[in-house]
Amino acid sequence: AQSVSQHNHHVILSEAASLELGCNYSYGGTVNLFWYVQYPGQHLQLLLKYFSGDPLVKGIKGFEAEFIKSKFSFNLRKPSVQWSDTAEYFCAVNANTGGFKTIFGAGTRLFVKA
Amino acid sequence: GAGVSQSPSNKVTEKGKDVELRCDPISGHTALYWYRQSLGQGLEFLIYFQGNSAPDKSGLPSDRFSAERTGGSVSTLTIQRTQQEDSAVYLCASSSRGGTGTEAFFGQGTRLTVV
Numbered sequence: 001a002q003s004v005s006q007h008n009h010h011v012i013l014s015e016a017a018s019l020e021l022g023c024n025y026s027y028g029g030t031v032n033l034f035w036y037v038q039y040p041g042q043h044l045q046l047l048l049k050y051f052s053g054d055p056l057v058k059g060i061k062g063f064e065a066e067f068i069k070s071k072f073s074f075n076l077r078k079p080s081v082q083w084s085d086t087a088e089y090f091c092a093v094n095a096n097t098g099g100f101k102t103i104f105g106a107g108t109r110l111f112v113k114a
Numbered sequence: 115g116a117g118v119s120q121s122p123s124n125k126v127t128e129k130g131k132d133v134e135l136r137c138d139p140i141s142g143h144t145a146l147y148w149y150r151q152s153l154g155q156g157l158e159f160l161i162y163f164q165g166n167s168a169p170d171k172s173g174l175p176s177d178r179f180s181a182e183r184t185g186g187s188v189s190t191l192t193i194q195r196t197q198q199e200d201s202a203v204y205l206c207a208s209s210s211r212g213g214t215g216t217e218a219f220f221g222q223g224t225r226l227t228v229v
Contacts, residue, residue: 006156036220043221043223044207046217046218090156092218094216101147101159101162102147102159102218104157104159105156105157107157
């Protein structure tokens with residue numbers, strides 16, 4: 001069965017620091033990869049997604065993620081975080097394991113100090 | 115509708131009671147998911163409906179949990195004989211199809227508190 005691991009549960013950064021959140025998945029076939037974000041008091045929303053093609057994917061608000069197939073990874077990055085990036089970030093995998101259900105990681109809570 | 119709608123937004127129930135949580139997906143979306151979000155547990159997959167196919171129930175934590183989807187649209191998640199460990203936010207999501215590369219759109223969730 002597919003699974004998703006996020007390495008950091010809590011991250012605290014100062015504004016302008018660089019961000020990298022790790023994500024690894026366990027499925028060996030074709031996958032579709034997502035990062036979702038949940039801002040305080042808001043519902044989950046899509047940050048970016050990878051289906052095929054260029055493994056470096058750019059999303060909203062200056063976020064990007066790189067798919068490295070050999071490492072089963074899809075890490076999220078941002079060169080310079082802002083206080084408004086404080087949120088919880090979820091990595092997700094959608095794969096054909098008898099149905100295309102989407103499985104999420106445990107999430108990473110990011111707190112950016114102003 | 116414009117988005118995924120869940121009701122109620124908050125539910126407090128006594129231990130041992132049954133509860134029903136409702137989800138109205140985006141019109142036309144054939145795939146529907148239920149997830150549970152607990153503090154420190156991330157998003158736990160519960161059940162997945164795709165069109166007329168048999169639902170994937172592999173994430174339901176016990177036989178006290180069940181879900182149905184009527185007419186390929188509205189879904190109800192039922193928890194029987196609720197326990198305190200069932201307290202969590204229950205999230206519903208829908209997507210235009212369950213296949214490759216589809217984004218899931220989430221509702222605001224139902225916060226369930228079992229006292």
